[in-house]
Amino acid sequence: MTESTDERRSVFPTVEELRVWRDFIETAEALRSNLTSRLQSESALSPGDYAVLLALSEADGHRLRSSELAAGIGWERSRLSHHLGRMERRGLVRRQNCAADNRGAEVVLTAEGAEAFRRASIPHLRAVRELFIDALTPEQLTMVDEIAGALRAHLGAPRDL
Template sequence: MEYMTTASTGAPRWLTDEEQCVWRAYLHATTLLEDHLDRQLQGDAGMPHIYYGLLVQLSQAPRHQKRMTELAKDAKITRSRLSHAVARLEKNGWVRREDCPSDKRGQNAVLTDEGHEMLRRSAPGHVKAVRQAMFDRLTPEQVRSLGEIMQVLATGLQPDCADADLPWLR
């Protein structure tokens, strides 16, 4: 399978007009969707979408806690950005940090009762925004197709080596 260049000439394998159109539509739609979700969560909960995602991850983790390095990896953000986000969530009383009992250098982020309550209050509005922005616009067949497409993309992009230059390892 050729990805970057044609084998015979080494020239870039440029996008076709149709591919260019699809690529631009994808970029436009994902930018608009992220902005829509950020605005909804800022208005309803006073936090950006990325912070909401961190709270959701903690709510689904055993004992509502996760090691900071794992949280950064799962959120696909740098440890520095995660540290800043967790500091803001701590300031709001939604998360606290605890030393990791198995590794004194590590820390766990822990969802507080206040954080759990914030999720409980903000989840209905967030789900409504997601549904209105995405799923209510698609047929059931389109939803299935989109799910399959996203799974193919995610599988193909998932790094398989530990020494890759990945943001959450920085």
């Protein structure tokens, strides 16, 4: 099932496959960077800021335990800690000790942070629409979904080893 007799070369991508791979990864990167710079110039927020503010905005009482926040947006704790430090300096969030667990920290959305998020979200959603959704037919969008699913499934289960 893995390799039949005359399939030595098939372990490596063909030139064409490699081209598609590069196109794919570079396109994703170009999209990301374009969205990032729009967000930056329109609202002075990074995608990281946006993710944090979004999670806090949706949270009960606009506050979250640090580790829950990290889990919610899929970040390592260290990354979050660094990022919160930067956001706190800018007044977007505040950290305070957690009553229930003395080692814990609670991250609280400030009024300023909520305001920044509000200003950012509309243009950001519009940008996603313009740069991604509008570029594709509905059928293509369905295929994107399918393809992303296939890639993730394969990533999670590196079969054939």
